[in-house]
Amino acid sequence: MxxxxxxxxxxxxxxxxxxxxxxxxxxxxxxxxxxxxxxxxxxxxxxxxxxxxxLRGGSHLLLEADIDSVIKQKTEDAATALRTELRKQKIEFSNVSTIQNGIKLELKPQADMIAAEKELRRIDDTFVVSRDGSVLQAVYDERALKTIRTQTLAQSIEIVERRVNETGTREPIIQRQGDTRILVQLPGVENPERIKELMGRTAKLTFHLVDLDGSGVDARLLPMHDEPAQKISIKRRVIMSGDMLVQAQPSFQEGAPVVSFKLNAIGSRRFCDVTTQNVNKPFAVVLDGEVITAPNINSAICGGQAIISGSFSVQEASDLALLLRAGALPTTLTVVEERSVGxxxxxxxxxxxxxxxxxxxxxxxxxxxxxxxxxxxxxxxxxxxxxxxxxxxxxxxxxxxxxxxxxxxxxxxxxxxxxxxxxxxxxxxxxxxxxxxxxxxxxxxxxxxxxxxxxxxxxxxxxxxxxxxxxxxxxxxxxxxxxxxxxxxxxxxxxxxxxxxxxxxxxxxxxxxxx
Incomplete structure (x- = not known):
C-alpha cells in the first residue's frame, strides 16, 4: 500500500x-x-x-606563472648555501655554479667527496646527485619539478586571492588552469588595470646589508627605485624577508607618504640583532629587485616597528602596504589573456x-x-x-x-x-x-x-x-x-x-x- x-x-x-x-x-x-x-x-x-x-559583466584575466624563474632562484639559493657550508666544513672546491634545474660542484683533488655529497643532499633532499670524477651534479628530477610547479601555483593562487579581496572586489573567481596558469574572473570590474598592476608585482620584500666593497660572489648590484641609472651593491644574504611582517599600513612622515610596518617576534629579534651589530652602516630595503631605500643605521632598532620611505605617491604607498599585507608572490605572473564583458x-x-x-x-x-x-x-x-x-x-x-x-x-x-x-x-x-x-x-x-x-x-x-x-x-x-x-x-x-x-x-x- x-x-x-x-x-x-x-x-x-x-x-x-x-x-x-x-x-x-x-x-x-x-x-x-x-x-x-x-x-x-x-x-x-x-x-x-x-x-x-x-551574466553580470566584468573582467576575465588569464595569468601565467613563470615557473622557470622559481627553479632558477631555488638553484641559485642552493648554490649560495652550498658555498657557505663548504667553507664552514673546510671542504675545498674550485667552483660552484648553476646548471639547468640544478647545480654543479667542482671539487679540488684532495677534497672529501663523501662529505661534499652529504652537504649537497642536506641543502635540498629532492636533488638527484650524480658523480663524475671530482665533479658533483645535483638536479631536480621530474617528480621534484612537478612538486615545485604545484606548490608555486597553489601559493600564487592564495596570494592573488588575498590581493583581490583587499581591493574590495565582490565574489571573485580564482582557480588553477593547467600546470602554469591561473584564471581570474572579476564580476562587476570593467577596468581591471589596477588589479592587473597589483597582481603583476611580485612584492618580494627583503632587507640586506650594503656591500661597501662592491665586489665578490656574495654581492649583487641592484638599481635604485627612484633613479634606475644609479646602482648600489648589496650582500646576497637576506637579513629579513617580507614574510616576517605582521602588519603594513600607509602612513605619513614629515608630510611624505611612507609605509609603516610591524614585525613578528622572530623578525623583531633578528632586526634588533643586525642593527645592533651594524650601527653606522647602511642597509638596503629591496622590493622586486629594486632598492627602495638604503638608510644608515644610526642606532639599534629593537621595537619591531619601522617605516619604508621613498618617493611614493599616496596611491603607491597604499598599494605597497596592500601588497605587503597580502604577501609576496613566489614568481612573476604575466597576463596572457584578457576579456571584458560590459x-x-x-x-x-x-x-x-x-x-x-x-x-x-x-x-x-x-x-x-x-x-x-x-x-x-x-x-x-x-x-x-x-x-x-x-x-x-x-x-x-x-x-x-x-x-x-x-x-x-x-x-x-x-x-x-x-x-x-x-x-x-x-x-x-x-x-x-x-x-x-x-x-x-x-x-x-x-x-x-x-x-x-x-x-x-x-x-x-x-x-x-x-x-x-x-x-x-x-x-x-x-x-x-x-x-x-x-x-x-x-x-x-x-x-x-x-x-x-x-x-x-x-x-x-x-x-x-x-x-
Missing amino acids: IHIARWKMVLIVLVSILSILYTVPSFLDQKTKDWLAANAPAWVPSRSVSLGLD PTLGSDSVNAGAFASLVAFGLVVALMLVCYGLFGLFASVALVINLCLTFTVMTMIGATLTLPGIAGLVLTIGQAVDANVLIFERMKEEIRAGRSVMSAIDTGYQKAMSSIIDSNLTALISGAILYAVGTGPIKGFAVTLTIGILTSLFSAIMLTRMMLLIWLKKTKAKTIPIM
Whole structure:
C-alpha cells in the first residue's frame, strides 16, 4: 500500500519551504540583499547565486606563472648555501655554479667527496646527485619539478586571492588552469588595470646589508627605485624577508607618504640583532629587485616597528602596504589573456535567459495541465520546488550561474517532469487494467521507478563527463544540469507522491483525473 510516514512528510515540507526561502535572495536587488545581510538575523538566508561574467559583466584575466624563474632562484639559493657550508666544513672546491634545474660542484683533488655529497643532499633532499670524477651534479628530477610547479601555483593562487579581496572586489573567481596558469574572473570590474598592476608585482620584500666593497660572489648590484641609472651593491644574504611582517599600513612622515610596518617576534629579534651589530652602516630595503631605500643605521632598532620611505605617491604607498599585507608572490605572473564583458551585455543575457526559462516553464506547465489535469498541477508545483532546490544547492556550494548554466536550467525543466510523465502514464495503464486508484498509484510509482533511474542516471553520466573534460562554460552547464537532475528525484518522486496521497485521503476518489 502507498504510505508515507508522518516524519517524512514533515521533512519534505520543511525542505520545500527552506528551498523557497534560500531562493528568494537570488531575485532581490543588490541594495535589498545588502540590507538583509546587515540587519536580518543570522538564520535568515541572505546569500544569492553567484552570476558569471557573461551574466553580470566584468573582467576575465588569464595569468601565467613563470615557473622557470622559481627553479632558477631555488638553484641559485642552493648554490649560495652550498658555498657557505663548504667553507664552514673546510671542504675545498674550485667552483660552484648553476646548471639547468640544478647545480654543479667542482671539487679540488684532495677534497672529501663523501662529505661534499652529504652537504649537497642536506641543502635540498629532492636533488638527484650524480658523480663524475671530482665533479658533483645535483638536479631536480621530474617528480621534484612537478612538486615545485604545484606548490608555486597553489601559493600564487592564495596570494592573488588575498590581493583581490583587499581591493574590495565582490565574489571573485580564482582557480588553477593547467600546470602554469591561473584564471581570474572579476564580476562587476570593467577596468581591471589596477588589479592587473597589483597582481603583476611580485612584492618580494627583503632587507640586506650594503656591500661597501662592491665586489665578490656574495654581492649583487641592484638599481635604485627612484633613479634606475644609479646602482648600489648589496650582500646576497637576506637579513629579513617580507614574510616576517605582521602588519603594513600607509602612513605619513614629515608630510611624505611612507609605509609603516610591524614585525613578528622572530623578525623583531633578528632586526634588533643586525642593527645592533651594524650601527653606522647602511642597509638596503629591496622590493622586486629594486632598492627602495638604503638608510644608515644610526642606532639599534629593537621595537619591531619601522617605516619604508621613498618617493611614493599616496596611491603607491597604499598599494605597497596592500601588497605587503597580502604577501609576496613566489614568481612573476604575466597576463596572457584578457576579456571584458560590459554590464549592459550581461544584463541582456540575464533578461534573455530569464525569458527563455519562463517560456520553457510556461509551455511545460501548460502541457502538463492539458494532459494530466490536477495531477499535472501537482507536477507543476513540484517543478517550482525543483527550481528552488537547484538555486538553493548552487548557493550553498558556491556554484556560479553562467549563460550555459541557464541552458542547463531550461533543460532541467523538461527533464524534471519526465519522471512524473512516466509515473502518470503507468497509472493510466493500471487503471485501464482494472486496478483501484490506490493500487494504480502505488503500482505506477513502483513500476516506473526503474525507467526513471535509468534515464536520470544516463543524464548524470553525461553531466559528469562534460564537467570532467569541459572548460568554464561547459562546466557551468554540467553543474546546473547535474544539480537539477538530482533535485528532481526529490521533487518529482517524493513531493509529488505526498501531494497525491493527501489528495487521495481527502477526496476518497474512485478514479484518477487524467483519463
